Amino acid sequence: MNLDWSIVWQSRGPLLEGALVTILLTALTMMIAVPGGIVLALMRGSRLRPVAWFATGFVELFRNLPLLLLVYWAFYVMPVLTGLGLPPFATGLAALCLNVSAYNSETFRSGINSIRRGQSEAGLALGMSRSEVFRQIVLPQAWRRVLPILASTWVSLFKDTSLVSVIAVGELAHTAMQIRSQSFRVLEMLTAMAAIYWLLGYPQAKIVDWIHRKYGVRE
Amino acid sequence: MTVFVRKNADKPPMLVYENVKKCYGTFMAVNGVSLHVNAGEVVCLIGPSGSGKSTLLRCTNALETIDGGEIRFEGKPLPTKDAEIRQIRQRMGMVFQSFELFPHKTALENVSIGLTTVKKMATEKARTRAIALLTKVGLADKTANYPANLSGGQQQRVAIARALAMEPHVMLFDEPTSALDPETVGEVLNVMRNLAQEGMTMIVVTHEMSFARRVANWVVVFERGQLLEQGPPQQIFEAPTIERTRDFLGHLGWSG
Amino acid sequence: MDFDFSPLIDSWRFLASGLGLTIVLSVTAVACSFVLGLAVGLGRMYGRTWLRTLLVFYIDSMRAIPVFVVLVWIYFAVPIISGYSFDPFWAALTGITIHVAAYVAEVIRAGITSIRKGQVQAGLAIGMSGAQIIRQILLPQAIVRMLPAFGSIVSVTIKDTAIAAVIAVPELMRQAETVAGQSYRPIEVFTTVMVIYFLLIFPITRLIDRYYIRVAHLGRS
Known part of the structure; x- marks a missing residue:
């Protein structure tokens, strides 16, 4: 077996760039999917039946599909729906947002439901409006339950961004796979890819554990 | 003045505690306690919360290991080897404050699990025995119920039957009625009283002063990990020799 | 915009064979992950120090590395090291199992540690041994508590099998790509396959949740 690890160092520029795109994609998706999740959760609790049904359908559909399929689907359907030729990055971002918003919606819904009804009633009894009760009483308490789950979702999302590589978004996985096929240094590049994901993901997993310990609710 | 003679005082005691110590870090939970329990006696341990009485009870069947002194059960010091401790535990039944029934087992299975897994008894035989014990604690009609479908008092009676199934020589009760609704306390205390009348040796950590007074043969008062006073219930409740005992009973609203 | 679903009808056998393989891969991966995850979870809780350190490292690494990367590495890199080339199916099964087992291990550990200490003591008090307590008291309760998490692990596993398409396992996702490419009808094909996946995953998670409510x-304790 003849190995040449220098290819990894030579490719440091593109690899670093790919890693940055991965992180950017993760951050942007979360920035959209957190408010998206809250809106969907509120819509599901709406008294307007069609609104609640739409949100329920949206959430159940997009969290019960393989992400890879969603990425392909977005790649072909988005241009038809929007009439625009979207770049791969935007398409990948859209697929991730659909998926993660659906997850976050469930996270927020269970967090909100975990707050006893007496809490809302106490707020209403003080003369607060429904939205005041939600913002001042329910959300601050639900946050504690929601935060650890959001942190776990973040790490899953970070890993899932690797799947948008199939539509040529230039993130870490795609970059590494490209260099692999151009240089034929398969073992070296695939190992480097795994190592970079590990280096980035391992501390995140540890931070998640810390958040769970600090904020986790014990039954 | 008549001298009080303890039950079976002419025979060797069943349990002897000699200068027992147990600490958690720097906190002395039990600090040099010596007492003994004779066969057939009902000994109640009373005292304020955190005074070490529960800890002493849990040291008795080695759920906690002691840090000093010695506990002798039927003449022999408590063993340290795991297998030997398990042998000893089979001869001591324990009832917990929070029942600790196994939620995935029916009442019947909760009572028979020790027989089948630890004593390797045949399922049918264990079943018959379990039914007899559940009948004895007044739950013949609840054998198929899961703990979730039993009241607190019923759960605790199942727990007593579970402990009795192992045919223990002594029963250890750790505040058996503290987690119960007031209306179900009586049914558990009744079972315990019947058990005492049958001559079972019992050590009971309790806050139920009327039970201690009526059923106990010997009452031990704890405070801050130490033994404050011990004696027959008449003495403890009617003529405590120590001021602190009087204070403690007074706090509980006990008026002689 | 006009739709043409005829390519789907023409190649339904091809897609059905893909669905069959998706189900086979999912079932075997769930079974293998559960067995491996149980062993890892128990080893991580009750094993010797070196074993625990090793298993924590394995679990956290799997939490950090995407399953896509694991699959690609096993399929393309392992043959270079070992000299043996894998059949794509076995590479996918191995990769998914290694990945999912780490999650199963964590779920089992969380399930067991959530059970009150009193339950262990009640077992000790009737003279049970450590192994008897784990088997008879802790695991049965932990498994019930784990059910919702186990449901999501099943759903994640089915979703992960789609990634096997990347290493050319002819499961549903891969077959869909092929049909979409040949027919130039990707929207119809992928939309239909979306419905199929949804009908596969959604009822399973729902059933597990329903069952959990009954046995919770x-x-x-």
């Missing part, structure tokens, strides 16, 4: 009390 068996795990509540």
